[in-house]
Amino acid sequence: MSDYLGLVCSRWCHWSELELQRIGRRPLASGQVRIRVRHAGVGFALSLFVSGKYQRKPPLPFTPGTEAAGEIIEVAPDVTRLRPGQRVAAALDWGGFAQEVVTTADTVYPVPDALDLASAAALPVTYGTVWAALAWRAALQPGETMLVHGASGSLGTAAVQVCRLMGARVIATASTAAKRDAALRNGAAHALPSDPESLAAAVKGLCPSGGVDVVFDPVGGDLFDASLRCAAPGGRLLSIGYASGRIPEVPANLLLVKNLSVIGFNYGYYIGWGLTDERRRLAPRVQDVVGKIMHAVTQGEMPKPVVQHFGLHQWHEAVDTTMSRRAIGKVMLDMP
Structure with a gap:
């Protein structure tokens, strides 16, 4: 697709002022992958993120969403650890509340065949x-x-x-x-x-x-x-x-x-959200932890995440459920 649907923050605002828009596809840079997003987790920090009060400020306009799972569509030529068609989960800088996201390969994690993508989306960050x-x-x-x-x-x-x-x-x-x-x-x-x-x-x-x-x-x-x-x-x-x-x-x-x-x-320090970007240096350590978590879930040593599902067009209800602390488990946006 040349463009795709996603939530957009065009100015620092209350989360309820986000808008669903068509977003133009951007090219891959070195070390990046493109993911077809199937599920994206909603976190409590979203309200700070879109109001410009979080410790990191993305360039406007941007799509929020820091955790997602789906399939890889494309990889940059220098990415060898991942491949197109692979099922993955990712810790993102932003961009998860959309049908596609481009992100660094360092914080993208293969998902075992036995694990559903909705469960996988909750694992790398939460x-x-x-x-x-x-x-x-x-x-x-x-x-x-x-x-x-x-x-x-x-x-x-x-x-x-x-x-x-x-x-x-x-x-x-x-x-x-x-x-x-x-x-x-x-x-x-x-x-x-x-x-x-x-x-x-x-x-x-x-x-x-x-x-x-x-x-x-x-x-x-x-x-x-x-x-x-x-x-x-x-x-x-x-x-x-x-x-x-x-x-x-x-x-x-x-x-x-x-x-x-x-x-x-501050887990963000390990996945590139700190004052300096340390994700590449620390990627093996984080990849080891995410691998252990996925293994524990797929082997039945730990239950799957508790998830509440909302469609992308229900994004307002999904975010409100999180912000009002009514959520039990992880609130998840399912992409069309």
């Missing part, structure tokens, strides 16, 4: 973030207990599954009974209300050691503050994001008294 955070930064060990905030959202759902695969126990938090039930069905041992005032007492009642070994926190705000009281001596707190809207400040005296570690984790 599950990659979780796996890398737990393995590389928190050094989660079998037998440990991890507290997962926002446990019914896309990151939280993935965190519960990966934590269990790594042999640890999960205590989940979520805002509603339905979301807590979803976390339990997903494998959490316990699910608690995300109430900062009562959380520490509830967690300590479930942990004979006096608290959890690891906290996985994509929420921040008051829940992060409560997590300091939920952690056992020597605990590690993973700061993943701030969906609450408030970036917390850490009282250093609590870190000292309880021997706590607060660990920041």
Whole structure:
């Protein structure tokens, strides 16, 4: 096709002001591939991205969407790891909310035949973030207990599954009974209300050691503050994001008294979204992690991602479901 359908951000705006448009096909540059997109994941950071408040600002106009899966249409002459016709998933700078995307081959990952593309689309960014955070930064060990905030959202759902695969126990938090039930069905041992005032007492009642070994926190705000009281001596707190809207400040005296570690984790650094583009240097490390995740899912060692499907023409409902935190699992746009 000479052009294709996609969502376009023509100026910094509220996400609801995006427009479906025909987009002209652009040529491949060195090291790039062209993908026919079948499914694209919707993330919470979209609202920051299109309003110009994210740490990276694409050149206007652009198509948002940072995770997708489909088939390769074309590869640049210097790309040898991938081939046309191959089923792949990708971590993208942007461009996923369209029928086609051009992206660097470094962050494109072959999908096993046994894995459907909708599931695969959720793995490189969402599950990659979780796996890398737990393995590389928190050094989660079998037998440990991890507290997962926002446990019914896309990151939280993935965190519960990966934590269990790594042999640890999960205590989940979520805002509603339905979301807590979803976390339990997903494998959490316990699910608690995300109430900062009562959380520490509830967690300590479930942990004979006096608290959890690891906290996985994509929420921040008051829940992060409560997590300091939920952690056992020597605990590690993973700061993943701030969906609450408030970036917390850490009282250093609590870190000292309880021997706590607060660990920041920015997966974007590994896939080219940092202040400097390190994706090529770090690509083998990330490719190894994504390969392990896909293997675990295809072998039945870990459930497939929980996915809510919307057609591209339902994009407004899909984004609203994510932004209003009604989503259970990953919201996915299916391309026509």
